[in-house]
Amino acid sequence: MMPKYLQIYQQLVDRIQDGTLPAETKLPSETELMQEFGASRGTVRKAIDALQDKGFVRKHQGKGVFVLSQDAIAFQFNGIVSFSEANRQMTGHDVTTDVISCDLIEATEELAHLFHVAPGTSLTQVKRVRTIDGERVIFDINLFVTSLVPGLTKEIAGSSIYSYIEQTLGRQISYAKRKIEAQPATAEDQQYLDLEGTSHVIVITNDTYYYEGQHFERTQSRHRLDKFQFTDIARR
Numbered sequence: 001m002m003p004k005y006l007q008i009y010q011q012l013v014d015r016i017q018d019g020t021l022p023a024e025t026k027l028p029s030e031t032e033l034m035q036e037f038g039a040s041r042g043t044v045r046k047a048i049d050a051l052q053d054k055g056f057v058r059k060h061q062g063k064g065v066f067v068l069s070q071d072a073i074a075f076q077f078n079g080i081v082s083f084s085e086a087n088r089q090m091t092g093h094d095v096t097t098d099v100i101s102c103d104l105i106e107a108t109e110e111l112a113h114l115f116h117v118a119p120g121t122s123l124t125q126v127k128r129v130r131t132i133d134g135e136r137v138i139f140d141i142n143l144f145v146t147s148l149v150p151g152l153t154k155e156i157a158g159s160s161i162y163s164y165i166e167q168t169l170g171r172q173i174s175y176a177k178r179k180i181e182a183q184p185a186t187a188e189d190q191q192y193l194d195l196e197g198t199s200h201v202i203v204i205t206n207d208t209y210y211y212e213g214q215h216f217e218r219t220q221s222r223h224r225l226d227k228f229q230f231t232d233i234a235r236r
Contacts, residue, residue: 008037008047016056016067027057027065093132100127100192102154104146114207115145115215122146126157129192132227139192139201139222148216172211179205182225193224200225 002010015021028036033044048065051057057065105125112119124146130138142161144152149165156164165171183203185195193201201222208217 004037004039005043005046005050008033008039008044009050011037012047012051013054013056021067023067025067026063027067029064094134096131097158098129098131099154099157100129102126102152102157111143114218117145124149124152126152126161127192128157135224135227136192136194137224137227139189141220141222143218145214145216148210148214171216174209174211174213176206176208178207181205183222186222189222193222195224196226198225202228 012021012027021027027033027048030041030044030048033039033047034041037044039047048057048059052059052065056068058068059065103125105123107115107117107119107121107123109119111123112121115121115123122145124142124144126140126142126144128140128142129136130140132138142157144161146152148171149161149169151169152161152164162173165173181203182200185193185199185201189195189201195201202225204219204221204223206217206219206221207215208219209215
């Protein structure tokens, strides 16, 4: 059975997504939620913490907890999560992936140095466009060391490459180094994204490693900057 705090969390999410609790609305107080759901204060607080962690609400000291706009789709950075895994949390949004290409290329001197392989080593380059609610808002460029991720196809790239790595290849993904920056939109960004007049994109660069320490992937996710918020959890 689902824990009580998750039941409360899901009911509040449903209210946010169906408009019962619109953006900028103040959530009922902890006492009101305790009475409504027949739950302890600790359970209610855990549900509210989960809402904040997922980007649905924000606490304002001394004022209460307020609903955030869901026009911006939240991606968390406190873990390694594939787009397909994030997609499962985007209830209420129409999300599709278009695989532009899945090709073998040779590692340049720069890429060989990055992956610690010999120049000319085979790399698999995948380019994908993510469309959310009819707007093309993410352009992903993935590079994989082919020998470390063999057998990639456009069909696999259209679903979940990480699931293929973990479930089919049986490899354990361990950690990623991540960089976030704003960059001027490139010609490819202009071709593949609905930029709506914006001149820059948010670029998330991930260098991802297997448990054994092998650097198997570099990915650039190029996001339309007005459509996304990035959330993390900071603790003392």
